Amino acid sequence: MTAVLEASGLGKQYGRRWALRNCTLAIPAGRVVGLVGPNGAGKTTLLHLAVGLLAPTSGTIEVLGRRPGGPAGLGPVGFVAQETPVYAALSVADHLRFGAWLNSSWDGELARRRIEQLSLDPAQRAGSLSGGQRAQLALTLAIGKRPELLLLDEPVASLDPLARREFLQDLMQVVAEHGVSVVLSSHLIADLERVCDYLVVLVASQVRVAGEVAALLASHHRLSGSRRDPRTLPANQEVIEESHTDKQSTFLVRTDEPIHDPAWTVRTVSLEDLVLAYMSQARDARHLAHPRLGVLR
Amino acid sequence: MIRFTWLRFRAQAAVVFGALAALAVVLAVTGLALAHRYDTAAAACQARGDCAAAMNAFASSDSSLQSFVKLVLLAAPALIGMFWGAPLVAREFETGTFRLAWTQDVTPTRWLAIKLGVVGLASVAAAGLLSLMVTWWSSPIDKAFMDQWGVFNLRDITPVGYAAFAFALGVTAGMLIRRTVPAMAITLAVFAAVQIVMPLWIRPRLITPVHTTSPLNIAALQETGVTGNGRLQVIEPANIPGAWVYSSQIVTPGGQPASSEPATPACTTGTGQACDAYIARLHLRQPVTYQPASRYWFFQWYETAIFLGLAVILAGVCFWQIRRRRSEELHLPHLHANPKNPALERSG
Numbered sequence: 001m002t003a004v005l006e007a008s009g010l011g012k013q014y015g016r017r018w019a020l021r022n023c024t025l026a027i028p029a030g031r032v033v034g035l036v037g038p039n040g041a042g043k044t045t046l047l048h049l050a051v052g053l054l055a056p057t058s059g060t061i062e063v064l065g066r067r068p069g070g071p072a073g074l075g076p077v078g079f080v081a082q083e084t085p086v087y088a089a090l091s092v093a094d095h096l097r098f099g100a101w102l103n104s105s106w107d108g109e110l111a112r113r114r115i116e117q118l119s120l121d122p123a124q125r126a127g128s129l130s131g132g133q134r135a136q137l138a139l140t141l142a143i144g145k146r147p148e149l150l151l152l153d154e155p156v157a158s159l160d161p162l163a164r165r166e167f168l169q170d171l172m173q174v175v176a177e178h179g180v181s182v183v184l185s186s187h188l189i190a191d192l193e194r195v196c197d198y199l200v201v202l203v204a205s206q207v208r209v210a211g212e213v214a215a216l217l218a219s220h221h222r223l224s225g226s227r228r229d230p231r232t233l234p235a236n237q238e239v240i241e242e243s244h245t246d247k248q249s250t251f252l253v254r255t256d257e258p259i260h261d262p263a264w265t266v267r268t269v270s271l272e273d274l275v276l277a278y279m280s281q282a283r284d285a286r287h288l289a290h291p292r293l294g295v296l297r
Numbered sequence: 298m299i300r301f302t303w304l305r306f307r308a309q310a311a312v313v314f315g316a317l318a319a320l321a322v323v324l325a326v327t328g329l330a331l332a333h334r335y336d337t338a339a340a341a342c343q344a345r346g347d348c349a350a351a352m353n354a355f356a357s358s359d360s361s362l363q364s365f366v367k368l369v370l371l372a373a374p375a376l377i378g379m380f381w382g383a384p385l386v387a388r389e390f391e392t393g394t395f396r397l398a399w400t401q402d403v404t405p406t407r408w409l410a411i412k413l414g415v416v417g418l419a420s421v422a423a424a425g426l427l428s429l430m431v432t433w434w435s436s437p438i439d440k441a442f443m444d445q446w447g448v449f450n451l452r453d454i455t456p457v458g459y460a461a462f463a464f465a466l467g468v469t470a471g472m473l474i475r476r477t478v479p480a481m482a483i484t485l486a487v488f489a490a491v492q493i494v495m496p497l498w499i500r501p502r503l504i505t506p507v508h509t510t511s512p513l514n515i516a517a518l519q520e521t522g523v524t525g526n527g528r529l530q531v532i533e534p535a536n537i538p539g540a541w542v543y544s545s546q547i548v549t550p551g552g553q554p555a556s557s558e559p560a561t562p563a564c565t566t567g568t569g570q571a572c573d574a575y576i577a578r579l580h581l582r583q584p585v586t587y588q589p590a591s592r593y594w595f596f597q598w599y600e601t602a603i604f605l606g607l608a609v610i611l612a613g614v615c616f617w618q619i620r621r622r623r624s625e626e627l628h629l630p631h632l633h634a635n636p637k638n639p640a641l642e643r644s645g
Contacts (some may be wrong), residue, residue: 014626051400054625069623074400081396088303088392094304101301102401141397 004029004149004181005050009059011205012045019045020205022059027183027200032175032213034196035185038276043185044082044207047153051079075104078142078180082153084135089128092120095137096144103145111144116231118170132163136170143174150174150186156191168195189275199271201278208278213271220274223264224250234261241277252277300405302415309381313423318370321430327362328434334358335437356441363438370451373427374459375488377420382467383480385412386615390475405619413612417464424460428453445593446541450496453597457606463488467612471543472618495600503599506543506586513581514549515573523560531555531576537582539590551581 003026010023020042026032036260037043048054049061052069061068063077086095092115100106108156115122117138120129126137135155142150156164170197175182192199198214201208211214220240228249230239237259241252252269253259259266269277311484335355342351386409389395399405439445439452449455466487470480513533520532535545547555558579564572588596 019626048396053396053399057624071404074402077400079396079400081393083393083398085393085397087397089392090305099401100299102298102398102403105403138397145402148450228360 002029002185003062005061005063005183005280007046007049007059010046010049010056010061011026011058012042012049012054018205020091021051022201023204023205023207024059025200025207025210027181027274029181030179031198032172032182032196033184033200034189034192034213035183035200035201035202036189036192037185038086038279039187041187041202043187043202044153046202047079047151047183047185050151051077054161076146076148078145078147078150080135080138080142080150080152080155084131084138084155084280086126086129086134086137086141089125091123091125092129092137093122095126096122099141099144100212105146106144107146108144110146111140114140114143130163131159132166135159135163135167139167139171139174141181143178143180146178147180150182150184152182154185154187157186157188165189168275171195189272193271199275201275208281209274216274217268217271219256220252220254220269220277221254221259222250222267222269223259223261224248224267225263225265226262240274240281298408298411299415302412305415306419310419312420313605317423317426317430320427323349323362324366324430324434328589331434335441352443352456353443356438361437366408366434366546367451369460370427370456373424374456374463375485377423377460377487378463378467378484381416382464383471383484384477385416385468385471386619387471387475387477390471391477405622406616409615409619413465413468413615417461417608417612420460420464421457424456425454428456441499443539445539445590446588449500449593449596450492450599453594454601455597458601458608459492459610462491462604462611465608465615469611469614471617472615491500499603500600501543503596504588506588508584508586510582510584513576513583515577518573518576521564521569521572521576524556527565528556528558529558529564529576531581533583535585535587537585537587537589539593541587541588543588545583545585545587547581547583550582555579555581578632595601 002169005025005027007025010020011018012020022098023042023046031205035043035046045054049056050063050068051074054068064075066075067291068074068077087098090098096108096111096115099111100108115137118133118140120133120137126134132221139152139155142152155171156167159167166190171182171184174180182198197213198211199213208245225248226249227244230242230249230251233239233251233253234255236257237251237255238255239251243250254274298393337419338351338355339348342348384393389398391502395405395470398408421579428451435448435452439448446453450459465483467480470483470487471477474483476481513531517536518533520530522530522532524530533547535542549555549558560574564573567575
């Protein structure tokens, strides 16, 4: 597994506040990676560190094997910033010129074709585009430089549901056509569920869980049965989330082994349940004196 | 990047250089007429021998256009700083587009260098052209007035220095404050303060002035009289053509002011000639502190160099800031001020 983005002990401090602290992760190539976490988890800070808009306070980050922020510019990395900023006073065609003039690897034909497919008017000012169209234009700028890696920071957060679906469908088409690695962040797993095949859950700058979506879904189960102490569960079943009533216990466990105990009703979990379980685990851990370790891989 | 900077800047450049072209037409037409009228007036007054009055009358003519070009020249550098300098970087921060601009194959340092270069050169060119036009247009008036130091900051090359400084000041304010309108306000305030401090306290001290003491020229006495307490009053401006006179006094050989002498009846009740004869016997002297006319161009270059130097220092501050920025929290005011999107407020 080659990593397109590798962070080690990465930290970013503003004054006395850490926006990201001791973050270690490796994002594999050739995937569509969902970077999920609650607001304030450090997703934007991580992505800004990855594109060199910020310099790390501690630790290191490498993107496609290079430290960002060097004299060569960003290189084969396409970035779509949060809220998809574009120049409001410039036309769509001017933005394609911007892409061509500021990037050595610009594919003008590709960009023009995309604008045509999206039926954007090249003469229209970017300021009068809809949120969805603006996001498409920003994505076009990122794709036009023929990147090996696309980083998108909450690209659909400000879009309505229809524009959201169109944007993600378009993104998937790009991935299929160009085989580019993608990292997209969101605080809502529902946004990413349909498109991601790899998931990184970031909570309070820590990677709580990371892995292929299929493997994650296969190794997590919801068990329900008569009330039981979690300590009596087999050692290979790690409890992520538990809830109890007077008579009943429900556990969300992670295990690579099959579950044979006939006392349990075993159900699969949705990706959303899984992510929420890890997020709430992290939240509970912060309230405990001895935080339970998350699953780090 | 140069082409993109030009793409974004060309509309503003077109407005300013278009206005300059229009002004050039107006000044060319009126300037030729002005020069012709000057030549006619000068020839006529030499024939009549009343050039002082004639030149005064000439210089005061066309005063509305004179005041207009003076206003344009005074305002131009401040406007350049406010409208070309301040938004240059601040707008990118305000709209969040810096995240687009600085994540291409161009580093932020090079991005800034090209922006400063292109718009800075345009600023200097606009101010230079304006000053050139006005200096040519007003040359007959300036010849008539014979007060080159009075229009020191409105002629020749000093406006170029002011424009470069104001532009760099605007960019620096935008870089530090990261908001366009406050940066514009700061630019105007600082530039105005510098334009007050420079002529009042700095320009007079740039070069040590010349001191001369000459005998009072009785023939050129402008006014004589008596003060309220019966003392002599003698008024004669220093007669040094083209000089910037700091101070001019009339003193006795002993160094006392002329007003220490009593006004004798020759001056209180006598004729003008009697009074002049009395004053001549006092052997009054006139010490003058001044910058000679020959130093005009030295001052022009000196002051322009000072402002260009300040502009370079400010540009250095901008480059230092854009490097330092990577260790600071990114300001995303447009995100945080968006009430429709509360979910984004604290995001990572």
